[in-house]
Amino acid sequence: MVRLSKSRIMSALQCPKKAWLEVHRNELAEHSSQTLAAFQAGDQVGAIAVELYREARGKGQYIEYEIGLAAAERTSRELMNGLFREPVFEATLSHDGVLVREDVLLPDGDSWRIVEVKASTSLKDQYAQDCAIQAWVHRGAGYGYSRISLAHVDNQFVYQGDGRYAGLLVEQDLTGTVDELLSSVPAWVDKARNAVSGDEPVYPVGQHCTSPYPCPFFRHCWPVDSDYPLHGLGGSKKKLGALVARGYQDILDVPASELDSDPHLRILRVTRSGAAEILPGAGEFMRNLEYPRFYFDFETFGRPVPVWPGTRPYQALPFQWSCHVEHEDGLLEHLEFLELDGGSPMRACAEAMIEGLGDHGPVIVYTTYEKHVIKNLQELYPDLEARLQLLLERIVDIAPPIKAAYYHPQMLGSWSLKAILPTIAPDLDYTRLEGVHEGTEASNAYLEAIDEKTTPQRREQIRQQLLEYCRYDTLAMVRLVHFFERH
Numbered sequence: 001m002v003r004l005s006k007s008r009i010m011s012a013l014q015c016p017k018k019a020w021l022e023v024h025r026n027e028l029a030e031h032s033s034q035t036l037a038a039f040q041a042g043d044q045v046g047a048i049a050v051e052l053y054r055e056a057r058g059k060g061q062y063i064e065y066e067i068g069l070a071a072a073e074r075t076s077r078e079l080m081n082g083l084f085r086e087p088v089f090e091a092t093l094s095h096d097g098v099l100v101r102e103d104v105l106l107p108d109g110d111s112w113r114i115v116e117v118k119a120s121t122s123l124k125d126q127y128a129q130d131c132a133i134q135a136w137v138h139r140g141a142g143y144g145y146s147r148i149s150l151a152h153v154d155n156q157f158v159y160q161g162d163g164r165y166a167g168l169l170v171e172q173d174l175t176g177t178v179d180e181l182l183s184s185v186p187a188w189v190d191k192a193r194n195a196v197s198g199d200e201p202v203y204p205v206g207q208h209c210t211s212p213y214p215c216p217f218f219r220h221c222w223p224v225d226s227d228y229p230l231h232g233l234g235g236s237k238k239k240l241g242a243l244v245a246r247g248y249q250d251i252l253d254v255p256a257s258e259l260d261s262d263p264h265l266r267i268l269r270v271t272r273s274g275a276a277e278i279l280p281g282a283g284e285f286m287r288n289l290e291y292p293r294f295y296f297d298f299e300t301f302g303r304p305v306p307v308w309p310g311t312r313p314y315q316a317l318p319f320q321w322s323c324h325v326e327h328e329d330g331l332l333e334h335l336e337f338l339e340l341d342g343g344s345p346m347r348a349c350a351e352a353m354i355e356g357l358g359d360h361g362p363v364i365v366y367t368t369y370e371k372h373v374i375k376n377l378q379e380l381y382p383d384l385e386a387r388l389q390l391l392l393e394r395i396v397d398i399a400p401p402i403k404a405a406y407y408h409p410q411m412l413g414s415w416s417l418k419a420i421l422p423t424i425a426p427d428l429d430y431t432r433l434e435g436v437h438e439g440t441e442a443s444n445a446y447l448e449a450i451d452e453k454t455t456p457q458r459r460e461q462i463r464q465q466l467l468e469y470c471r472y473d474t475l476a477m478v479r480l481v482h483f484f485e486r487h
């Protein structure tokens with residue numbers, strides 16, 4: 001009998017082919033930096049959950065994965081069958097060839113209370129299935145449960161800086177929902193077992209490739225070996241999956257009659273033309289920008305477990321900014337801020353920004369993200385609120401006029417800065433940068449740099465990489481504005 005884990009069954013529920021690939025061709029998996037960051041967040045929240053439930057109960061036993069699954073299961077049963085029962089973390093149980101590790105088990109009378117811990121900030125539909133598989137194995141292994149809950153991060157929790165995290169997690173009782181789902185679990189197990197046995201299943205691409213979890217086998221399944229792969233139409237994966245199922249691989253193959261949304265028709269029209277479409281609106285918008293122009297960009301990080309007083313889980317906190325200042329006579333200055341000393345960087349970041357951006361001239365950004373970060377700074381530092389408000393009022397987002405006026409076939413359905421830039425300034429190539437090429441990598445690099453185990457040499461290397469990356473982002477905006485001013 002094929003042995004299954006809970007996550008394998010969850011994969012099979014998302015897509016049988018995904019479960020098969022995880023078992024037989026896992027080397028094809030390509031996890032994005034966002035997915036890797038989500039794994040890390042899961043580890044951090046799991047660790048704090050153990051601390052919190054231990055604190056609440058005064059004790060508890062953690063079953064290490066490293067001792068091997070057989071030993072983990074044996075130890076779990078010994079603890080659960082013992083006379084003096086205490087909380088068990090990562091209790092390992094199996095039933096009918098399905099193995100689960102239960103995040104938190106709390107003795108409750110002669111039964112157990114099961115708590116599944118997630119790093120997300122809300123209850124998601126798939127979590128009930130996840131808990132039901134766990135409850136099914138728990139019961140099948142011969143144990144009862146009085147309640148099964150899901151503990152997730154409360155994004156309104158404010159850390160006081162005192163090392164105490166009580167309140168970081170909120171529990172949602174899923175017992176009723178899980179009880180209703182229990183009878184479905186054997187069919188899910190069969191589905192997963194069938195999926196991983198035999199040859200690679202034939203399964204169409206579609207919405208399930210990104211939902212509920214982004215699938216790491218995207219490149220294996222979607223057509224990517226063409227000049228304008230179909231996913232470059234953008235939009236719903238459901239619609240794109242239907243087009244792939246009808247045999248289309250390349251945007252150029254798709255007849256207009258198959259498309260019904262304006263963005264799709266626009267992308268098809270421009271891709272067929274083979275040249276960029278530039279409408280006049282963006283040029284007029286850019287020419288109206290006054291001087292001095294401040295091209296501005298933050299780098300931020302957000303952790304599920306906040307470390308600095310006054311901050312919330314996943315709050316976007318800036319540790320770096322870059323600003324190119326363009327004067328009317330053409331002079332281009334560069335200002336920047338980056339703090340890697342391991343202390344809270346936000347206050348110094350805000351003060352340097354207020355000083356560097358002066359009191360007049362548009363603060364040019366790409367998307368509304370910088371506004372959101374400045375609002376976070378206002379919340380953190382009420383004494384800076386008024387001056388930050390003046391900056392907010394000067395912000396000009398150049399993304400909407402560009403999106404309305406510009407598309408190039410090479411952008412493949414994306415209007416991100418990194419998608420547009422190669423089409424207007426190929427010399428500014430992000431792939432030439434070392435170490436840090438996008439926001440999540442910048443955030444990870446920052447966290448590595450402030451880790452006390454990081455050597456001074458490595459920290460200095462990261463500093464240079466972060467400075468170079470952020471400078472690129474604001475220089476890219478300068479080039480973008482100049483490009484559209486000419487059109």
Ligand code: SF4
Pocket residue numbers: 014015016017018021203204205206208209210215216217218221222
């Ligand atoms: S990319 Fe889509 S079809 Fe392929 S394995 Fe993943 S979810 Fe399944």
